[in-house]
Every structure is written in structure tokens, then in C-alpha cells.
Amino acid sequence: MRRDRTPQTLVLILAAILAAAPFAPQWTVFLLTVAIAKGLVVLGLMILLRCGLVSFGQALYYCIGAYAAGMLGRLFQVSDVFTLMLAGMAVAAVAGFVLGFLLARYRSIFFGLLSLAISMILYGLLIKSETLGSSDGFNILPSTLLGVRPPDNWVRYLVLAAAAVLAFVAALLVHRYLKTPLGRLAPAIKDNEIRVEYMGASARNAIHVKYVIAAALAGLGGGLAATTVGHIDPDMAYWTTSGEFIFITILAGTGSVIAPFLGALVFGVIQSIAFDVSPNTWQMVLGSSLLVVILFLPSGLWSLFTRRKAS
Amino acid sequence: MAAILDAQGLNKSFGAVTAASDITAAIERDSVVGLIGTNGAGKTTFINMITGYLKPDRGRIHYEGRDITALAPREITRLGICRSFQIPQLYASLTAFENMMAGIGVVLQNAGLGGFFSRGEPLVPGHNLPAEEVADRILERFGLSDYRDRNAQVLPGGVRKLLDIALTMVAKPKILLLDEPTSGVSAEEKFTIMEMVMSAVRAEGATVLFVEHDMEVVSRFAERVLAFYDGRIIADAPPAVALEDPEVKRFVVGGELHRIDEAQAKRRA
Helix, strand or coil: CCCCCCCCCCCCCCHHHHHHHCCCCHHHHHHHHHHHHHHHHHHHHHHHHHCCCCCCHHHHHHHHHHHHHHHHHHCCCCEEEEHHHHHHHHHHHHHHHHHHHHCCCCCCHHHHHHHHHHHHHHHHHHHHHHHHHHHEEEEEEEEEECEEEECHHHHHHHHHHHHHHHHHHHHHHHHHHHHHHHHHHHHHHHHHHHHHHHHCCCHHHHHHHHHHHHHHHHHHHHHHHHHHHHHEHHHHHHHHHHHHHHHHHHHHCCCCCHHHHHHHHHHHHHHHHHHHHHCCCHHHHHHHHHHHHHCCCCCCCCCHHHHHHHH | CCCCEEEEEEEECCEEEEEEEEEEEEEEEECCCEECCCCCCCHHHHHHHHHCCCCEEEEEECCCCCEECCCCCHHHHHHHHHECCCCCCCCCCCHHHHHHHHHHHHHHHHHHCCCCCCCCCCEEEECCCHHHHHHHHHHHHCCCCHCCCCEHHCCCCCHHHHHHHHHHHHHHCCCCEECCCCCCCCHHHHHHHHHHHHHHHHHHCCCCEEEECCCHHHHCCHHHHEEEEEEEEEEEEEEEHHHHCCCHHHHHCHHHHHHHHHHHHHHHC
């Protein structure tokens, strides 16, 4: 068996980010932080995709996480990055737990469309609620870290550092989870639920657990996105946001817990370049690049690494 | 000997079709029971009721003195009643070895082992060996070692059948229900499969119920025969007696021929 170097790789990546980011230009720090936020959501989608489920509405939890973080600032003047992210995660996890009772019953297209429908309900509610800023959303307080308000030119770095640490912990935990019996059950659930049941396990319970984990990760990402961008609006729950997450999931592949972050970063880079080169047709560039990946790397970007190891 | 499984007055209908009508049978520990009958006679319905896939309209099922009638399939499986399938139910995209590992994973999980907070590699309960070793040993016992790293969906029919049965062994079943273990398998392979299954099962000490259409296989391996017809048990005896029973001969053994004769006679008249 191949030795598993994922934890060591994660440590190296974290160290590299923490060490290099103070010297990197601000826009790359921003790009990286947003990539981590999206990567967290995609990490959750990857867990679901491994058992054959595609959630077309993961933006629901991304948005819930962001609004939970935003409301915490608005109502209680909390601005600590860690608190906001973890609050986003907690609220999204609770929402995922409740909705999981419904969604864990459904598979394939029904699961996908039902999750899409629920996210669009949230979008509709947010658009109509004037106290939450309606379609304009509202601004988030400037971030602080552990009660300290850092100098302006350090804010972005500290948010990135906090995000990188939390994402590192999340990736490690998910990596460990995927190796537990419950985590390993994913391909079995995807292949044959009857057999899973007759081996003595409940596919529905397993999916419920995975669904809550995915929701929590999306909430964490949402909380981070809110503090990074400094503004939240209902578009965070819109179906195009969900579509973007699925786009990244397919781009990245499900081979490793590192893949979602890599995918999100590549997505961010392509998006930025495309926006710069052709502001009016940037979606076309993005779409074409996904097409190329699907054609030449059907298992996603991550297969670049596994392929080399296999040869 | 004490009954390990006791079915009392099981009834099941699907609309106008009666699939089980007052099925009563006590299965003794460590016995090997053959279930025979034409298609639609109620054999698989009987298995489906025992394993919890179907709930009887009336009647109770007791396992080791415990009422299991209302339990879900996975709960019944956890108690030690495992089944194989007429059409193998495998994890198609996984290799034979990974299929076994998925099954062992469930056993570990149900025992609360190998979880998120545990350290080191746990031993599989009942086998007292690490997971990978258990998988390889069972594959070897069923003669599947050569197919270890091949995907389940590309395996030949007989091998899929064996793997389907091998998968039930990870949980150390106390009762094993085999639904047509030799269907879709060539005549020569039938006895090989049954020999292999029975020797593996005997080594583990499980009670076996198997559905079978080949009367030669039945008389060779079964100690007792339950003959089903029209949702009822029409004979319950050792094979030598049951297969000579006039009703069994008429409705089960020579069932199809009999019906053809009848149809031809009608046409002639």
C-alpha cells in the first residue's frame, strides 16, 4: 500500500502559506483566502459526491454561515475572525442536521433538486427581508483577531492565517474521517445500498452524518467569506453560487482532501485572468477550461498527482 | 435440539396474490434446510420476511427466543442473520477485496471499533484478526484469491455468486439464508459452489437455509426440506421423504411438466 502523506503535505502547505503571505501582494492574499473559503464548501461536496450525491444547493449553508457571522457582528458587535467562522459553522451544522432528516431520504436527481429548491427558498426569504438588507445585504465589521484590532495592512494577512489554520484542521479531520469505517462506506453506498443495509449498516444514517459535515464545512466557508469580503448579500444562496461549488468539485476531483482547495485556487486564478483578459466573456473562458479538464482529466485536477505516483 | 429460528403463522399478500399463507416452521440450530418450490411459491417471500425486508401481515418470527418481526433488515443482520441474493448484490465499482473491506468496515462500525477517536488498527470481532487479513482469508476460503484485485462488475457469474456469499461471512452469521446460491451457474459449477459454501459455513458453525431448484443439490446438501407451493408449506421432512411425497412430486419436482401435460390434454379435448 502507498504511504499516506496527506497530513505532512497539509503541514507543508500551511507553513508555506503562513510564511509567504506577509510578502505576497494583497490581491494574492485575498485570492487565497477566498479560495480557502470556497475550498471548505467543496470539501463538504466532495464527501457527498463520494457516495454519489450531488448537492445543487450547497450555497444554502454557505449563505447561512455568512449571515450567521454577519448577524453576530450586527447584533453583538462581534468581529473576531475565529468566532465568526465557528459561529457560521455551528449554525449551518444545526440547519444541516434538521434538513438532513428530509434530504437523507433522497438520492440522485431528487436529492440534487430538493437541495437546490431549499437554497432558493432561503434566497427568496433574504430578498424579501428588509431587516437583513434585502437584495443589498449588509456590511461586516472590520475583522479582529482574538480581541486585537490589527493595523490595516495586516488585516488581510491575519484573516488568511486564521482561515488557513481552520482549513488545515478541517482538512485533517475530514481526512481522518474518510478512513473510519463510516467514511469508507461512501463508495459502497454509491454502488449498492441494498447490500449496505444487509451488511448491517444504515445508508440513510451514514448520509445524514455526511450531510451535516458538508453543511458545517460550507458554513465555515461562508463565515470566512463574509469576514474576507466584508459584505454579504442574498446572492450567496443563489443557484449560480451552488453551481460554482459543483464546478470546482468536478474541476478538483475527489481524490484527496487537498484537492478542493487546489481546485478552488485554480478556479479563482482562471476567473481572475479571464476577467482581466476578456471582461465580457469571462464565463466562456471558465467554461472552456472546465471542458478541457473533463476531457483530459476526467477524475479532476487531483488525478495529475495520483497518476504520477502510479507510474 | 433447540430451535434457533421460529416462524409462527406467517401471512403475506400483495393485493390479490397470496405469497405466504400460514407459514409455520421451526429451524434447529446448526441444521441445513433446503427450500424448494416453483417460482412464485413463496420461498423468497419467506426469506424476505425473516430478514425484515418484508413485514408479514400476520404471524411472528422469533430468533433465539427474541421477537424480530418488527426489526429493520440491518438490525436483523446485526443479530447474526445474514443473507445472500439470487442476483448478486455487490459493490460493482470496487474490487473483490474492497467489497470484503466494505463489509468488514460495517462490522467494525457496529462494534464501535475503528472510529474517529480510536487509535491503531482494530481486530475484527469474531475473527480476532486485522481487517485486511480477514478479507484475504475469506476470499481464500471461497477460492477467490485470484480475483482479489479485479472489479466486481467484470467478474464471471459464478465468481460473483461466490463473492456475494463470501460477503455474508464477514459478520460471522449464526443463520445464513442463501437465495438460489447456484442459479445462473453451469451444472458442473453447482456442486463446486455448494461444496465450497458448505465447508466454509460448517467451519463457522452456522445454520443454513438455502433456496434451490436442482433436486440433486437439495438431496445432497439439505438435512431437511421445506417444500413451498402457493404460499404454503406442503412438506417438511428429510429430503429422501420429502422428495417422494406425492404432493411435492406433483407440484414441485414435476411441477412444470405436469402443467404442460394438463394444458396439452385440454387442447386435445
